[in-house]
Amino acid sequence: MILFVQDSSPANSKVSVLLHVKLFLAHNWRLLLGGSAVLGLCTGAWYGIRHRRRIKRRPAKSRYPGLHNIGNSCYLNSVLQALAAVSNRLQIQPTTPFTAELLRILTSLNKRGGTLNAQSLVATMGGSLNCEQQDAHELLQAMLAVASKSQNPVQENTANVYPAQTTESRSIPWELSMANCVRCTACGQTSDAGVRITNIAILTLPPSTMLESSFLTVLQPDHLADYSCHCGKIGASFKLSSLVRWPPILVLHVQRLGVANTMIVKEEAAMQFPVVMQAWRQEGHLLRMAVERPVYMLAAVIEHVGGVGGGHYIAYRRVRENGNRSRWLYCSDSIVSEVTVDQVLLSQAYILVYERT
Ligand SMILES: [Zn+2]
Numbered sequence: 001m002i003l004f005v006q007d008s009s010p011a012n013s014k015v016s017v018l019l020h021v022k023l024f025l026a027h028n029w030r031l032l033l034g035g036s037a038v039l040g041l042c043t044g045a046w047y048g049i050r051h052r053r054r055i056k057r058r059p060a061k062s063r064y065p066g067l068h069n070i071g072n073s074c075y076l077n078s079v080l081q082a083l084a085a086v087s088n089r090l091q092i093q094p095t096t097p098f099t100a101e102l103l104r105i106l107t108s109l110n111k112r113g114g115t116l117n118a119q120s121l122v123a124t125m126g127g128s129l130n131c132e133q134q135d136a137h138e139l140l141q142a143m144l145a146v147a148s149k150s151q152n153p154v155q156e157n158t159a160n161v162y163p164a165q166t167t168e169s170r171s172i173p174w175e176l177s178m179a180n181c182v183r184c185t186a187c188g189q190t191s192d193a194g195v196r197i198t199n200i201a202i203l204t205l206p207p208s209t210m211l212e213s214s215f216l217t218v219l220q221p222d223h224l225a226d227y228s229c230h231c232g233k234i235g236a237s238f239k240l241s242s243l244v245r246w247p248p249i250l251v252l253h254v255q256r257l258g259v260a261n262t263m264i265v266k267e268e269a270a271m272q273f274p275v276v277m278q279a280w281r282q283e284g285h286l287l288r289m290a291v292e293r294p295v296y297m298l299a300a301v302i303e304h305v306g307g308v309g310g311g312h313y314i315a316y317r318r319v320r321e322n323g324n325r326s327r328w329l330y331c332s333d334s335i336v337s338e339v340t341v342d343q344v345l346l347s348q349a350y351i352l353v354y355e356r357t
Contacts, residue, residue, distance in 0.1 A: 068118075096150055
C-alpha cells in the first residue's frame with residue numbers, strides 16, 4: 001500500500017514529510033505491519049470492494065488460493081501471486097529460511113487449496129529485508145535481490161555475445177544486462193570508466209501509451225548537461241545505453257509516481273501492453289552487436305488501484321494447466337477468480353512480468 005500522508009502543510013514540505021514518515025516506517029515496519037492491521041484491512045478491503053465492482057468476474061472454476069491480508073499486506077500478496085506465475089523458471093534454491101518459505105508459498109499458490117497466509121514468510125524477512133516496503137515494486141526488488149543470493153551463478157559461455165572486455169555474466173533468470181557509457185560529442189571519446197555492463201532485476205520504464213515506446217525511451221541517449229569531459233567541453237556528453245541480454249523472465253516497472261509542482265502525483269493514463277511480443281530492436285547498438293530477440297508471453301500484471309494517498313494492490317496472473325492450457329486469475333488478497341485475458345489487458349499496469357517462450 002502506498003503511504004498515506006494527510007498533510008495540510010505547504011506543498012513544498014510535503015515531500016520531506018513523506019521522507020520522514022518513510023524513514024520512520026523503515027525502522028518500525030514490523031510494528032506497523034501488525035499495528036496497522038485494522039486500518040489496512042479497512043482501506044484495503046474498501047478499495048478491493050470498489051475495484052471488484054468494476055471487474056466482471058466469472059465464478060472460479062478452480063480454487064486457486066488467495067492470501068489473507070495480514071495488515072497492509074496487499075503489496076506483498078500481489079507480488080507473491082505474480083512470482084507464482086513464473087515460479088517454475090525462477091530457479092530459487094531453498095538455501096535460506098526466506099527462500100525455503102518463499103518456494104513453499106509459490107508452490108502452494110499453483111495448487112488448488114484454501115486461502116494461504118504469508119505471515120511465516122514475513123517472519124523470515126527480518127534483517128536482510130528490512131527496507132521500507134510499502135510499495136510493491138520496492139518489495140519485489142528487495143525479494144529478488146535476496147533470492148539471487150541463494151543461487152549459484154553459472155558462468156555462461158558468452159563469447160559470441162559479449163566483447164572480450166565485458167565477459168562478466170550471471171545466469172540469474174530475471175536479470176537483463178545493459179551496457180552503459182558516457183561519450184562526448186565534441187571529442188568523440190568515451191569516458192575513462194569505459195563501457196560498463198549492468199545487470200538489472202527490474203527495468204523501470206516511464207509511462208507511455210505503448211509499452212514498446214516506453215522501453216525505447218529508456219535507451220535514448222541521456223544528455224548530461226553538467227558533465228565535464230577531459231577535452232574541456234562541458235555539457236557535450238551523453239550517457240548511452242544498450243540492452244545486451246534479454247532474460248528468461250522480464251520484469252518491468254512502470255514509474256507511475258512522479259512530481260508535479262512539488263507534489264507527488266500518480267500517472268493514471270492507460271498503457272497498452274501485449275500478451276505475446278518479440279523483444280524490441282534497438283537501432284544503433286552501443287557495442288555494434290546483434291542482440292537475440294526472444295519472444296515473450298505475459299505471465300502477470302500488478303495493478304495499483306487508488307491514488308498517491310492510499311490504495312490497494314491486486315495481481316492478474318496466468319496459471320498453466322494440462323500442458324499449455326492457461327487461464328487468467330484476478331487476485332485481490334484472499335479473493336481469487338477467473339477473468340479473461342481481455343480484462344487483464346485493460347488493467348492499469350504497474351508491474352509487468354513476461355516469460356520467455
Ligand atoms: Zn570531449
